[in-house]
Amino acid sequence: MRHYRIPDETVKRLPVYLRGAVLLLKDGKKSLSSGELAGFIGASPAQIRKDFSYFGAFGTRGVGYDTPKLIKQISKILKLNKRHKAVLVGIGNLGTAIMVYTGFSIYGFSIEAAFDNDAKKIGKKINGITIEDIAKLRTIRAKKIQIAILAVTSGQAQRVAESLVNNGIKGILNFSPCRLEVPKNIKVISIDIALDMARLPYYMPKT
Amino acid sequence: MRHYRIPDETVKRLPVYLRGAVLLLKDGKKSLSSGELAGFIGASPAQIRKDFSYFGAFGTRGVGYDTPKLIKQISKILKLNKRHKAVLVGIGNLGTAIMVYTGFSIYGFSIEAAFDNDAKKIGKKINGITIEDIAKLRTIRAKKIQIAILAVTSGQAQRVAESLVNNGIKGILNFSPCRLEVPKNIKVISIDIALDMARLPYYMPKT
């Protein structure tokens, strides 16, 4: 294995492989081949092997991959082998849904703080977390939180993002329908629900 | 302009261009150049022109694009020039958030029906829509609803998806963390929040 630049598309697929491997292990599969994994998640075996090859040799020729070992390897690449604290900003409908969403925890994420600017919400408790005034955002630094989930309106998003970055946040999962301008060492991943919805009709038949 | 196959990446960008044009028009820009739009949304002017060129000539050389006309053109390509009825299945936390989300309506989507299998939720009214028993899903056919938003658990997703397809749904916006197997004339766009979150740590600095 030589050192290539790792395609971003490969990184996007790694969590898919990880989830697939976890589910198959739960199903009793102690070992799996690229073909089995590919069939399960809907990909091509060659793609999976190529993706893995960027990070080294994971499997055994003639046999396949040891499932628990594979899970460990991918987790390590994605840095999911340690827990990650996250802060949630914007406790509207979407924010509340995210707060009680359990899907994050299996990857080792835990929401440790929540902020809003609405006086009616501040002080309320959801899932054991008390909603704080966004003016007190700076407390996240002492808590060593590096990941933020942003679920505020698009008008507030840029300002809040800057504030997050100023308080030590290194990665943002952005649900606001807008572009965030941040220093280039900060990673932003945006989920824009309306944007995805908007292209659905394009693919649908005429009538 | 010759007839090429239209790249999927281009289709993904069209809603971004559309939103950008709408916002700039609201800002008073009656006319805009590919450079202005590119700067606003964070893309390259060449990319924008190339994307448009797949669908014909939209602009005027030396001048740029007439904003309202551009909006109309893109809307037509994306089939957003007519209203689209949608059904929401799964009224959990995420489903409720989607139900009250206003971002869809600007593209002409309206949620016309909502279903759940939880007796405690059936009959409740959210945003003027009464939650119905999922056993009565077949009523969506008479209402001519072709788009579904799926926000059920991953265990139920496949079964519900099949039921939706059997009742006339042509496109699904899927929030469940799983792959859906549907006939290939049905379009599925999946939003998998945990999957996006899971690759955030990868990009973050060591410590």
Next chain:
DNA sequence: AAGCTTTTGTGAATGAGAACACAAGGTTAA
């Protein structure tokens, strides 16, 4: 109306990612 400026539209060149195809390495069975 001629020349200068602006910006589009698009072939051509470049770059990136996916698929192919097969050698290398390992297992199983006789």
Next chain:
DNA sequence: TTAACCTTGTGTTCTCATTCACAAAAGCTT
């Protein structure tokens, strides 16, 4: 131990997308 059989890892090829670069077309100025 040898032969038959798997499945990985990866160089090569092919396909698709992005960027480049410039002619064509329109407005503006004198």
